[in-house]
Amino acid sequence: MRDFLNRLPDLTDRPIPGGGRILLVAGAVLLAVAIFLPLWQIHLEAPQYPEGGLDMYIYSHKLDAGNDGQDLKEINNLNHYIGMAPIEEEDFAEMTFIPFLLGGFALLSLRAAFFGTVGAAIDTLVLFVYFGAFSLWRFYYQLYTYAHNLDPKAAMDIEPFTPILIGWKQIANFTQYSFPREGSILLLGAVVCFGTAIWMGVRSGRETAAPDADERSDAEAMSA
Template sequence: MSKKLSVPSMALLIIAAGLFVTSIFFPWWGMKFFAPQYPEGLDIIVYPYKLEDANDVSIINGLNHYIGMKEFSEENFPELSYLSYIIGGLALLTLVVGILRNKKLLMGLIGLFVIGGALGVYDIHRWLKSYGTNLDPMAPIDVPPFVPPIIGENTIANFVTHSYFTTGFFMIGIAFILMIIPLWKDRAQ
């Protein structure tokens, strides 16, 4: 049984590495806020290195003040200062594993990816929990603590929020599938 991946599997890993790098330039996660006074919705869009739509974030921060929620800002999310480098490193490792065509290294890389992905989802949940449960008790409007979902809908006062993954996240998902295919495709070699 060969420990080398096939040349087509190597190509899949090189494409996966490209998707990792490309995903950095697309949003990964977002939250849209709807209320009677904002029927078009307000957005928080998260890239691996920034929050998009500063105007909407500013309005959301102004509204969140009334329920005692701390402000959303890039400074409050230190992950945005280094996440792009982690993804770039993962892309480089994927490229190296593809070039070396080593199955054991690929299994290790997939394990690293799964652990990193789980930590990423945990980090999003941790921030949402922190923002929704550490409310200022002196805020003008008293709402019970809450945890917005990572994906899905939530209602607080007259606001309905929709949380969702977006383009960059899906690119990462496709890259992961491209990493798994070689293990299945080359299993008998």
């Protein structure tokens, strides 16, 4: 551990080669584009909706729904029937600042590409992974809160439940599907770009150090 800590400044100061810098710029572009694409989709199927069910799309800055937004109204009517609070965009306060955070991470990625060091790229990756983990937890918490605070006077009495975050789940006569969409895929792609750029910088530093070590060994042998 002490040896690793001693080597840490050298590791973070290693330069990222040109290909890695291009990946950092690509990661910034992916983050920017993800702002305008759906991050998640919730799809509900039931016998009373034989034409394809109901869809809700979650963006970084808004809620949208299928059938020109009518699906969200229908979902809220169903929620009222079981005593669940209506899903309204105003309840998602994070939608007012997440687009700006994604833009900030894009700028951090461009900053890392400009300075071109492993340390700058690591800073961007760590902060973004923390943001992503917190966002997923917040999304899960909101799903939990909606489905556990049911009105006991509702027309239909069901046990509190937690909607599925990823996958599918049977809820009464509905089947709920929940899965990431294009925006989340781009965010994951940005993480891959950042991680690959860091790996390229670390590998490049090792390859540079190896010839130096060989040269020192040759010099010691000649002096002997």
